[in-house]
Amino acid sequence: MKYSYFPGCSLKGTGRAYEESLLPVLKVLGVELEELDDWNCCGATAYMAVDEVKACVMASRNLAIAEKAGHKELLAPCSACYLVLNKTKHYLHESPVVEAVVQKALRQANLTYSGNTPVRHPLDLLVNNVGIEEIKKHVKHPLKGLKIAPYYGCQIVRPYATFDDQYNPTTMDRLLEAIGCTMVTYPLKTRCCGGSLTGTLPEPGLLCSYILLKEAITRGADVIATVCPLCQFNLDCYRDKMKGKWGHETIPDPRNKDARVPVGPHLDIPVVFFTQLIGLAFGLSEKELGLQRGFAPMRKPACAQRQSAAA
Amino acid sequence: MDKVNGNHDVRIGFYVCNCGTNIAAMVDVQAVAKYVAALPNVVVSRDYKYMCSDPGQELIQKDIKEFGLNRIVVAACSPLLHEHTFRSAVEAGGLNPFFFHMVNIREHDSWVHTDRDEATAKAKALARAGIRRVARHRALEVKKVPVHPDVLVVGGGIAGIHAALTLAKSGKKVYLVEREPSIGGHMAKFDKTFPTLDCAACILTPKMSEVGAHENITLWSYSEVVKMDGYVGNFKVTVRRKPRYVLEDLCTGCQECISHCVYKEPKFPDAFNEHLGKRKPVYIPFPQATPQVVLIDPEVCLNFRRGVLTDKCKKPCVEACGDRKAIDFKQKEELKEIKVGTIIVATGFKTFDVGRMPQYGYGRYPNVYTALEVERLVNASGPTAGDVLLRDGHHPKSIGIIHCVGSRDKNTNRWCSRVCCMYSMKLAHLLKEHTEAEIYNFYIDIRAPGKGYEEFYDKLLEEGVHFIRGRVGEVTDWAFIPEEEGKLVIRVEDTLAGVVRRIPVDMVVLATGLEPHADAQNVRRLFNMSCGTEGFFLERHPKLAPVNTFTDGIFLAGCCQSPKDIPDSVAQAGAAAAEALVLIDTGHIEQEPNTAYVVEAECSGCKSCIPLCPYTAISLLPDKKKAYINEALCKGCGTCVAACPSGSIVQNLFEDAEIFSEIDGLLEPTSV
Amino acid sequence: MELKRTIKYESDRVKGFGREVMSVPGCEQLEHCIQCGTCSGLCPLSIFMDYTPRQVMELTRSDFKTEVLRSTTIWLCASCYACTVECPKQIRITDIMYELKQRAIHEGFYPKRFPIPVLAQEFYKMSHKRGRVTENFLATIMFLKTDILAALGMWRLGLNLLRRGRFPLKLEGIKRKSELERMMAVVDKLSIDALNNGHQTGGNGGRQHGAH
Structure with missing residues (x-):
């Protein structure tokens, strides 16, 4: 099956490693994508605060172009895009007044919106369309022993839990287990990363991200796997600031449970996109998967594991 | 038609009730009374403030005597409320109570309309229908x-x-x-x-x-x-x-069978103790169980395999029972x-299934308990003999009790379960007594409206139990600061103090609401x-x-x-x-005489009515080959009447003539 | 010690404000709020807010417009929807926060150099004008407009991003910009507010409580 593909702004900028890893992984699995013609900004969260109706028009243009492209479904990997596109569908369904305005605006571009194109997330597609068993068939270098904190973030399970459990999502767990990883118990799977506050109000914003990193470390994770470009950015790119603010805080020593160690040095835990891990297991190179774009490199043991498996 | 009473001279009394302002505010009752007065056969037509009052009823009785009335129609509220009142009044006035008909102009009219003119016109139409109908009524007898x-x-x-x-x-x-x-x-x-x-x-x-x-x-x-x-x-x-596989009459409740069971130790989850304790395959639910009779669980007893008798066990229980011979594996x-x-x-x-609210961690964190489990845990005859020993082997030093779990929540059950505030306070008191732990109640509102309940709340406050007004969103086990490590953490807004708090506890009690059985x-x-x-x-x-x-x-x-x-x-x-x-x-009970009967001369004996009757009241008379309706079983639903192809079934109070007259009356144009 | 009177008078209320908000599609359930505090208890940002989300709900319902639109709460909401999915009365708190943000921007109720509404508006402008958003440019503009010193403090992050190819040097944009402009013009022409039974009676920036 061929899908329309909506990359969104982040996947062309700060989150390009997500696109760089998603496309080759789907290619290996035989999923064809066609990038949406002349797509525009989804009308994301920040936009909604200014004018909700215009945000809806922005989102609808993308939905209408997807309908015109003729593929049955639209793939939106960024969580914010995924939510905004879905939310717009709900909103248009609930409010005939807004729908009338949107349709009128769309006519300016010879477009119409019928609401018949589902917006899908790559996790949903991989688990429910491709299937875990199919994915296992393509694993060349299982990432045995790699301990993962699976971090889903907010917007793919809230407010709509369409393809996964709202309290304890497991689609990413199952995918990563299929390629050999081990999941640590991570109670913050869906806790907020602070969103755009990390840039605007660093005090509260960074605290949100710091809590996520610290908990992954105390739970013994080697790597944090993410599904959203903003989550990945927040957890990956502000470590210097976090170390300055909270690096002196102590956590139980992972090697000696009676001792405590400062959290600072441990904060350099790699934060990757789940598609990068799948790509590694499929035998794709680190470069192809954009792994060099992370601020904290994947730790030696993990890579060594991979290489020894290859040998 | 009125051969039953031999009275061709129908003389109707009509009464329209104001019901205070319930009817009069939306229906012009004087206009209705005036309108009905001009209808055929109507001798008296009045409006009155409260027809159901004694003077209202006496008015009917007086008019019957004074004007020789023989039919009465009251336009008022639902017959569900006052049909009986007026039938009795009519009977006391010397008429057969079924020469009465009630017209509902409150629930069917004044309460549901907003235009006074239209509501008045509707009241006139309904009254006219009643007047037409009552003329056709026959005297009936209550069985x-x-x-x-x-x-x-x-x-x-x-x-x-x-x-x-x-x-x-x-x-x-x-x-x-x-x-x-x-x-x-x-x-x-x-x-x-x-x-x-x-x-x-x-x-x-x-x-x-x-x-x-x-x-x-x-x-x-x-x-x-x-x-x-x-x-x-x-x-x-x-x-x-x-089947209990134990004969009730023979078992003395000595429980020798239980001590001699091949399972030396109790091994299976004990439902009475909310699965916190164990029992054997042969058991008695609790010491004071009534009847004092043991029973055998065929799902786990060795003499069965998945509920089917195999006779593979040595059956020391039977031996222990001896001459009493109370155990019977073949019981059906x-x-x-x-x-x-x-x-x-x-x-x-049944108590609310906490699995529907995974955010509270029941099943994921061992030290999260339901209130009913805690009842067993503090009970001297419970699985720990009253020692509050947690599933992780510790005694709690701090306990959080979360109120309204599965109550007052549109995502689960919307209603207030009414008992949880009080039982939560009771458990708070008992847990404090048993453990001396620091106890926090997290509540939305304290509902203590019974006798001595508010005083109990007061007593708890005096005991130093904390009451924090705020609904808990989730229970987690991740630590933000070292004092929280290894604890369950409750993050809540203390809405009265206006601050968000994080409270680490050793034990969480979920005050589950009450819901209907599955x-x-x-x-x-x-x-x-x-x-x-x-x-x-x-x-x-x-x-x-x-x-x-x-x-x-x-x-x-x-x-x-x-x-x-x-x-x-x-x-x-x-x-x-x-x-x-x-x-x-x-x-005895008095039966509404709205039953159906078969006009034998017209019945063809086709039997189509028999399977349709929901009360199995119809049978075929074998000698006459005619349908027969048992009056005692008939509930007056009318199904057979409508279904009879030859129209030979008649229902009292719903005869064709009565219903058609009523419809005619209703459809006749109202001159305003 | 400086003493502050905290009493509220009836004249402090902007009567009808609560009703107005509750008449917006998606915000109706606010009527049912029982002030249980689930929203504040779950909100990861509530510990930084001047009013907790629960208090904002009550202040809104009780017409304390100025207090609500000047609160930091509405800007600290990161739209994680934790409150919305758990609210026992199914109040869409996140959507109400959006509604309040829109009103605060339209009516000028926020401190001049406060970065969050500035980011929202710049985001709006850039996506409106170019069809797409280039995050690093957006962030730079925001810092220049609010706090130049903070912008200087970000140079290291910028450099690190640049080195890893995550700092595009070219602004992204769509091809058919005029198409988007025509679409937006439709919305500007139509008064949605009128269609929505006047849910934004004040219109853009008109009210006397205005900017400060």
Whole structure:
């Protein structure tokens, strides 16, 4: 099956490693994508605060172009895009007044919106369309022993839990287990990363991200796997600031449970996109998967594991 | 047509009720009275403030005498409320009560319209229809049907127990049917009761033994009602008695079989102790179980394999039982058929399934408990003999009790479960007494409106139990600061202080709400009852008929009607017993004569009506080959009347002439 | 010690404000709020807010418009929807926060150099004008407009991003910009507010409580 593909702004900028890893992984699995013609900004969260109706028009243009492209479904990997596109569908369904305005605006571009194109997330597609068993068939270098904190973030399970459990999502767990990883118990799977506050109000914003990193470390994770470009950015790119603010805080020593160690040095835990891990297991190179774009490199043991498996 | 009374001169009295302003505010009652006065056969037409009052009724009686009236129409509220009142008034005035007809211009008119002119026109049309109809009424006789004096009580919790004992003490025979192996219900699991802190077992078990010993009570535990036929005064009920593999009459409750079971140690989860303790395959649910009869669980007993008898065990239990020979592995389920006149449904409730709120961590964190589990945990006869030992082997130093779990929540159950505030405070007191832990109650509102309840709340405040007004969003196990490591953390807004707090605790208690049993809908169908939207059984009137159902002769008691505490359950059980006694001691019920009958000359004997009757009231007279309707069984539903191809079935009070006249009256244009 | 009077008078209320908000599609359930505090208890940002989300709900319902639109709460909401999915009365708190943000921007109720509404508006402008958003440019503009010193403090992050190819040097944009402009013009022309039974009676920036 061929899908329309909506990359969104982040996947062309700060989150390009997500696109760089998603496309080759789907290619290996035989999923064809066609990038949406002349797509525009989804009308994301920040936009909604200014004018909700215009945000809806922005989102609808993308939905209408997807309908015109003729593929049955639209793939939106960024969580914010995924939510905004879905939310717009709900909103248009609930409010005939807004729908009338949107349709009128769309006519300016010879477009119409019928609401018949589902917006899908790559996790949903991989688990429910491709299937875990199919994915296992393509694993060349299982990432045995790699301990993962699976971090889903907010917007793919809230407010709509369409393809996964709202309290304890497991689609990413199952995918990563299929390629050999081990999941640590991570109670913050869906806790907020602070969103755009990390840039605007660093005090509260960074605290949100710091809590996520610290908990992954105390739970013994080697790597944090993410599904959203903003989550990945927040957890990956502000470590210097976090170390300055909270690096002196102590956590139980992972090697000696009676001792405590400062959290600072441990904060350099790699934060990757789940598609990068799948790509590694499929035998794709680190470069192809954009792994060099992370601020904290994947730790030696993990890579060594991979290489020894290859040998 | 009026050959029945031999009275061709129809003289109608019409009365339109103001019902204070309930009707008069939306309907011009004087205009209606004036309009009806001009209709054919109407001799008197009046409006009056309250027709249901004594002077209103006397007005009808006076007019009957003074004007020689022989038909009466009252336009007022729903016949459900006052048809009986006016029929009696008409009868007292010397007329057959069925020469009366009631027109509803309140529920059907004034309450549901907003335009006074149109509402008045509608009232005139409805009144005209009633006037036309009543002219066709015939005198009818009320039939009396005897009431069987025996009573069935379904459910052996505190409500069922109290109802059964009340009836038995007044000399009535009672069948008490309980699904579980012992009576006692939820109350038997409680440690203490609020607000007096009486020991639940100390006040319940005397009543349980009294039930077991009472000569007027037939106690069938481990049994379920599977079928009910008949009608008020004459119900036929089938009860399924599940096999215990132990003969009740022979078992003395010595429990030798239990100590000799091949399983030396209890191994299987014990439902009575909320699965916190273990039992053997042969067991008695709890020490004071009534009846004192053991039972064998075929799912785990070695002599069975997945419930099927294999005879593979050495059966030391049988040996231990010896000459009493009470154990019978070949016991089969039994169907018992009984006849009763009245039924009291007291099937209780189930506690909210906390699995529906995974955010509170039940099942994921071992130290999260339901309130019912804690009742067993603090109970001296519970699995830990009253020692509050957590699943992780520690004693708690701090405990959080979360109120309203599965209550007041549109995502689960919308209603307030009414007892959780009080039982949470009771558990707070008991846990404090047992552990000296720091105790936090997280509540939305404290609801303590019973006798001595507010005082109990006050006592808890004095004991130093914390009350934090704020609903808990989630329970987690991740630490933000070192003092939280290894603890369960409750993050909550202290809404009264206006701050967000993080409180680490060792134990979380979920105050689960009350909800209808999963199979409440089946029970509802079984007894022809109704359910409210939330699934609790519906009373006939929320204020004035709180223990009656819409089916005559079937009454409600306890939490199957709505969540309530023990005092209210007992009071309601007493009321239900009294309602049953009214019927039994009256000895008969008066049957509305709206039954159907067959005009034999016109019946072709086609039998099409027979399978249609929902009350199996129709049979074929074998000699005449004509259909026959048993008046005692007929409920006047009219199905056969409509279905009869030859039109040979007639229903009293709904004869063709009556209905067509009414329709004609309704459709005639109203001149305003 | 400086003492502050905290009493509220009836004249402090902007009567009808609560009703107005509750008439917006999606915000109706606010009527049912029982002030249980689930929202504040779950909100990861509530510990930084001047009013907790629960208090904002009550202040809104009770017409304390100025207090609500000046609160930091509405800007700290990161739209994680934790409150919305758990609210026992199914109040869409996140959507109400959006509604309040829109009103605060339209009516000028926020401190001049407060970065969050500035980011929202710049985001709006850039996506409106170019069809797409280039995050690093957006962030730079925001810092220049609010706090130049903070912008200087970000140079290291910028450099790190640049080195890893995550700092595009070219602004992204769509091809058919005029198409988007025509679409937006439709919305500007139509008064949605009128269609929505006047849910934004004040219109853009008109009210006397205005900017400060």
